[in-house]
Amino acid sequence: MAEQNEENEKSQDPTQKRLNDALEKGDVVKSQEVSTWFVLAGGTLMMMVFAGSMGSGLKTTFAGLMSNAHQIPADGAGLLRLSGRLGVEVIAAVAIPVLLVALFAVGGNLIQHQLVWSTESLKPKLSKISPAAGLKRLFSKVALMNFAKGIAKIVLLGTVMAMLLWPERTRLDTLVTLDAAAILPFVSIFALKMLGFVVVIMAFIAAADYAFQYKQWFEKQKMSMREIKEEFKQTEGDPMIKARIRRIRETRSRKRMMAAVPDASVVIMNPTHYAVALKYERGDNAPVCVAKGMDALALKIREIAEAHDVPVVENAPLARALHATVEVDQEIPAEHYRAVAEVIGYVMRLRRGLRH
Template sequence: MAEQSEDNEKSEDPTQKRLDEALQRGDVAKSQEVSTWFVLAGGTLMLMVFSGSMGTGLKSTFTGLIANAHQIPTDGASLVRLSSRIGVEVLAAVAIPVLLVALFAVGGNVIQHRLVWSAESLKPKFSKISPVSGLKRLFSKVALVNFAKGIAKIALLGTVMAMLLWPERDRLDTLVTLDVAAILPFVSVFALKMLGFVVVIMAFIAAADFFFQYRQWFEKQKMSLQEIKEEFKQTDGDPMVKARIRRIREGRMRKRMMAAVPEASVVIMNPTHYAVALKYDRGDNAPVCVAKGLDAIALKIREVAEAHNVPVVENPPLARALHASVEIDQEIPADHYRAVAEVIGYVMRLRRGLGH
């Protein structure tokens, strides 16, 4: 039962096949903050580069319109032509900046994941309209994080605005007395300065949010050992999947071994290449091997044994023989009874002598 529970626990990193399937479904790690930052940064950059040309173009259009307003025909056909002309001129003035900002918006998505064409998100799902599911989403961990993130953004941006406005408080009072032409340069410089600070702060928020969203998505993609086994069957013995399963099994076996070492009666070593941990209780037919290993694993077994005051006996011939002839959770072969009995007898005498 314990082994079955471990097999069904989603504790293993997803395979490449699982990640590819998630991408095909449109299930990808995505941070809205990253997309927002790209649009904000792109818009700020466009204002810095194209504000002069956009202003000149729009100024020319509307100056002529206002100066000649009394000469503009007011019949329907003339107004339609005028509207079309104004629309074309405005579009010509802002087309390049708007197009570049749109490219920034696309870049904010592409940089997070490959382009995905999937209709999965368009399929109707009952969970999207279920009140119970809605309440769960409302009070979920993600919702709480988004709420905290919103509060943090408001606090940070509000602080920055206050820090920028406070030194200019005296100048702001005098702006109302100035001509519009004199106000515009100050407003333009101050707005770009403010946007620059906002872009820097949002960069940190976007980076933190992306790592959080990616971690949430990656945890959701994790697989159980049973799912990996099923995938292995479907892929007809894919060597990579097979090696992955073998590594997982070996890792779990090592963990169980190390957990059993503190309960061992003795560890027999050679002295660094082989280690076999044996457990013997009165009434047992024979000692049972609870852990064994070579080289680094042997040293780890010794380290755990010494940390838990389990006796370590160096007997190279016996350590090599036991390592070759006994498996984990098996009794030692009868051929080694006498040699192991001498070791366990020595350990017991040693413990009695130490008063244990």
């Protein structure tokens, strides 16, 4: 029972295949705080850069509207034209900043994970409408963490706002007596100051939240030993089947080699440990290895060679070198040309002598 529990316990780090499968399903690390920070930082930056031009454009538009209010036709068609013109001018004034903030929002997601196209989240699941599953999510570790995170954000941001507003309390009291033109510069500077502090605080919150979300996601991807074994069988095949296939291939390869030994020109041996059968015909670039083996296989090659009158030459260093450097059906390496040529030359002279 203990061994079975250990097999099913998800204590192993996920494999790359498991991570790739999660990505394909749209199961990725995502921190909403990181996305929020990018939007907030982008909006603050856009205010710093474009506030003047946006304010100037909108001021000109609405100043012209107010100064020419008596000339604006009050009928339906005239109001429609006016609203359309105002809409175009307002959009023209804020289009670039809004577009850049949207790009920041997209960047906040892309920086966390690569672009994913998945329909997995659109598939109907009973767990999404199950009251029991809903209660479980409501009181889960993630839900408690989100609640604590929300409280921490309120406390931190409230504290910062209070610290910033308290020194300015006397100036804030006098703002109601000032002209709107005098209030705007103070409000603009103070708003940017507050946003700057908020961006800094949110950066720490976003970093902590991303670390938490990544840890939760990684823990969810962990695998049990049984899952790892099953995945290995799916990707690499059953080890028993692979071993059986390997044995079948080795048997076929050995039979093919044995069938090629009778046609060999010479077998070079290290008396009992190594045997390499070579075939050479006039016009070939170099001798080709048609069979090789060690120990019992080497003795079998020698037995077949002697049964078919194939010369067997004992040359221990050359046999070991050829066995280590040449594969079956391959030409011998150039560094062994001379030594093998001497052996084949000796065999040819021996055969000519036997004929005479």
